[in-house]
Amino acid sequence: MFEKKIVVAAIAAAIATPGAAVAQTAGELDQIRAQLRGLKEDYEARIRALEDKLMAAETSATQAAADAAKAKSEATTAATAAAGAASTAAEATTTAQRAESAAQNAGQQKSQNAFNPAISLILNGTWGRYGNDPTNQISGFASSGLGEATPRGASLGESELYLTANIDPNFRGSLLAAFTPENTVEIEEAFIETLALGRGITAKGGRFFSGIGYGNSRHPHAWDFVDASLVQRAFLGRNYGDDGLQLRWVAPLPVFVELGGEIGRGREFAGSPSEFERNRNGKEAHALYAKVGGDVGVEHSYQVGVSHLRMRTPAGTGVTVLDFDDTTGLVNVFDGRQRVTGADFVWKWAPDGNPAYRNFKFVAEWFQRRLDGDMTFDTTNAGAGTLTDAARIRQSGWYAQAAYQFMPYWRVGARYDRLSHGTANLNANAANLALPAFDPTRTSLMVDYSPSEFSRMRVQYNRDRLLQDAAGATVDDNVLFFQYIMSLGAHGAHRF
Amino acid sequence: MKNHPMKKLFAAGALSAFALLSTTAHAALEVFACHPEWASLAQELAGKRASVFSATTAMQDVHRIQARPSLIARARMADLVICTGADLEVGWMPMVRTQAGNPKIRAGQPGNLEIANHVPRIEVPVSVDRALGDMHPMGNPHVQWSPRAVALAADEVTKRLVQIDPAGRADYEARLADFRTRWTAATARWTQLAAPLKGVPVIQHHREHSYLLDFLGMPIIGSLEPKPGVEPTSSHLQSLLEQQAATPARMVVRSSARSAQASEWLSEKAHIPAVLLPSGPGGSPAAVDLFTMYDDAIQRLLAALKPH
Incomplete structure (x- = not known):
């Protein structure tokens, strides 16, 4: 500003004393011309800015509009004056200030709302066509995500309401509530997160989806397919989350290295629909994970991760698990420790690193679940006597999926899921419970169309081989889904 | 103090600790620029005092960048983040910030600069509705194409550099003055040329x-x-x-x-x-x-x- 005043004074002096101006060399005159031009541009920019502000003021309040109109005419006057003579510069500045304060007056009316959290709402609906009953269990995988299958017929998916804002300079808070089609509200995530710990450390507390694996922390609206992968359904129960604390650290390296640890109350038994009423001090579940990621050239980027989750059933309570083959209708109870170990890999590609037109994404995850404890056979028929003995079960599974955007808005995708029945060492219960030698598989194909970042429509076909009948024959199914996912409100930022 | 070797060892230790500290203090400032134009501006204004990283290239549609792991890693180490703002990076920068765990670059800190907040913008919509497309309520964010905005951005970048690295004040101010002279001349040249x-x-x-x-x-x-x-x-x-x-x-x-x-x-x-x-x-x-x-x-x- 000071410098400008000098220029203004110089020009004023040059205009006021023509004799001196004549004495000046051509070079200096050019310089002054350049400065004048600069000054003119400066004022043009300022006036444009003023006009923008005034426009906002006009629409906001009648009072402000009146002030603004006055200021606008003054600004126009100032513009002419500024181009002609420098003496009006001071006046223009005052006018600018006046107009600015007018705009601020208008702005004050909004200031109470300015602190409202960012709100976004996800609307989601599906139509499913199955040959078999979708609530069937996956053969050989006890209690595998029962009820998490996308229903038959037209149905409302979960409508998600997401609110987030900075609380103060130290914390950020987020709430993600899901309104289920059964007219209940589930708090999927509600957490606070630190902003200012520094050294790459962030602490998160409350209820949140665990950072293990790749797909686990993603909400259904961000999935590339209608349904969750089989491993996620069988071992993590769609999205495994807990009430607890997460601590994560990003290493100060040019390559992304993140280590995370979580402790929680063990609200749910991963992979089972049952929630525990725990009444204990201390932690019941913990998770650890590490992720490494980076770019390879400008077109490729990747992330690999490993994770481990362990938890116990509450002592003496156990978790209800159905019979391995889901054909006997018996209820068996497992009491003990669960450990889930996983590895994940994501790779993305876009020509020139520009995903707007074409891009490709590949994801693969592998999980192994180990159950060590006691299995109690047939609690439905407790009168006839139950049988409890040590159980040691090892099962695993993986999936690989790819999605390719071949032109703006359009993607095609394919996914292959496989669960491995593994081994079950049931001791005395071995005679009662036979683990079928059957590896469930599923192949999915999808096409989706996203006319904007806020809307997506999808068709998906699944070839399911998830069940084995009593005779040991595989029960196939052809499944078709239609889905829409729409998001309203604030523009959400998604994870890699 | 007869124990000369011990004294020497202590002195050597102190000296090397000081040397280490001073190299840390003089280590280049890490600048994370959301776009190559701001990377170029930061390089002009900070010279060798900064190591500048550009999150995107001019071949990429800046609206559709993803919160890649490499960006989180760079943001983690950044002393200054220069983005356009005006919601241009809304789909990825908030996630990069949340993941990076770096308080220097959070909102309100000198290390978080959004150029659009410091320059006049055009095409500010009178009403905002997504039915009208992907709107930017704050106006057109592609401000790198306004010579005036670049000049104002240069002032603001220098202000932030001085705030973050006061030891380099003289250097930054000299660079800004030099940049201003060249930019004014270039602007005049472009006006004439065009x-x-x-x-x-x-x-x-x-x-x-x-x-x-x-x-x-x-x-x-x-x-x-x-x-x-x-x-x-x-x-x-x-x-x-x-x-x-x-x-x-x-x-x-x-x-x-x-x-x-x-x-x-x-x-x-x-x-x-x-x-x-x-x-x-x-x-x-x-x-x-x-x-x-x-x-x-x-x-x-x-x-x-x-x-x-």
Whole structure:
């Protein structure tokens, strides 16, 4: 500003004393011309800015509009004056200030709302066509995500309401509530997160989806397919989350290295629909994970991760698990420790690193679940006597999926899921419970169309081989889904 | 103090600790620029005092960048983040910030600079509704194409550099003064050079060069996108072609991050040149920094004006 005043004074002096101006060399005159031009541009920019502000003021309040109109005419006057003579510069500045304060007056009316959290709402609906009953269990995988299958017929998916804002300079808070089609509200995530710990450390507390694996922390609206992968359904129960604390650290390296640890109350038994009423001090579940990621050239980027989750059933309570083959209708109870170990890999590609037109994404995850404890056979028929003995079960599974955007808005995708029945060492219960030698598989194909970042429509076909009948024959199914996912409100930022 | 060897060892230790500390203090400032134009500006203004990283290239549609792990890693170490703001990076920067765990770059800190907050913006929508496309309530965010905005951005970048690294004040101020002189001269040169472009009507693909066209006095009479952020449709292109009869555009421009298809189609049908403009440094072979990106864009527009 000071410098400008000098220029203004110089020009004023040059205009006021023509004799001196004549004495000046051509070079200096050019310089002054350049400065004048600069000054003119400066004022043009300022006036444009003023006009923008005034426009906002006009629409906001009648009072402000009146002030603004006055200021606008003054600004126009100032513009002419500024181009002609420098003496009006001071006046223009005052006018600018006046107009600015007018705009601020208008702005004050909004200031109470300015602190409202960012709100976004996800609307989601599906139509499913199955040959078999979708609530069937996956053969050989006890209690595998029962009820998490996308229903038959037209149905409302979960409508998600997401609110987030900075609380103060130290914390950020987020709430993600899901309104289920059964007219209940589930708090999927509600957490606070630190902003200012520094050294790459962030602490998160409350209820949140665990950072293990790749797909686990993603909400259904961000999935590339209608349904969750089989491993996620069988071992993590769609999205495994807990009430607890997460601590994560990003290493100060040019390559992304993140280590995370979580402790929680063990609200749910991963992979089972049952929630525990725990009444204990201390932690019941913990998770650890590490992720490494980076770019390879400008077109490729990747992330690999490993994770481990362990938890116990509450002592003496156990978790209800159905019979391995889901054909006997018996209820068996497992009491003990669960450990889930996983590895994940994501790779993305876009020509020139520009995903707007074409891009490709590949994801693969592998999980192994180990159950060590006691299995109690047939609690439905407790009168006839139950049988409890040590159980040691090892099962695993993986999936690989790819999605390719071949032109703006359009993607095609394919996914292959496989669960491995593994081994079950049931001791005395071995005679009662036979683990079928059957590896469930599923192949999915999808096409989706996203006319904007806020809307997506999808068709998906699944070839399911998830069940084995009593005779040991595989029960196939052809499944078709239609889905829409729409998001309203604030523009959400998604994870890699 | 008879124990000379011990004393020596202590002195050596203290000295090396001091040396280590001082090298840490003089280690280059880590600047994370969301776009190559701000990387270029930071490099101009900080010189060797900073190591500058650009999160994107001029070949990428900046609206659609993803919160890649590499960006989180860089943001983790950044002392200063320079983005455009005005919601341009809304789909990825909030996630990068949340994941990075770096308090230096959080909102309200000197290490978090959003250029659009410090420069006048055009095309500020009167009403905001997503039915009108991917709108930016704060106005057109592609401010790197306004020479005036770049000058104001330079002031603000220097202010932040001085705040974060006060030891370099003299250096930063000298660099700013030098940059200002060269930028003012360049702006004057561009104005002169582009005189034949004044009043030449254009159609642009996305509203990515509005500031430049405004600066050059070239009226924008249409966009290939029917609505901001919506890819060109054949019916919209047809209507642009029909519009040519009444209000003809002399050329159709697109940025280096956009597909050539739509502008080539219109170019062929309407017999007007299709011009590729860099969206920032690196968007064309000649555009290597802020200065050359303007030089090249103006040269390309002038070349399109010449009769074939």
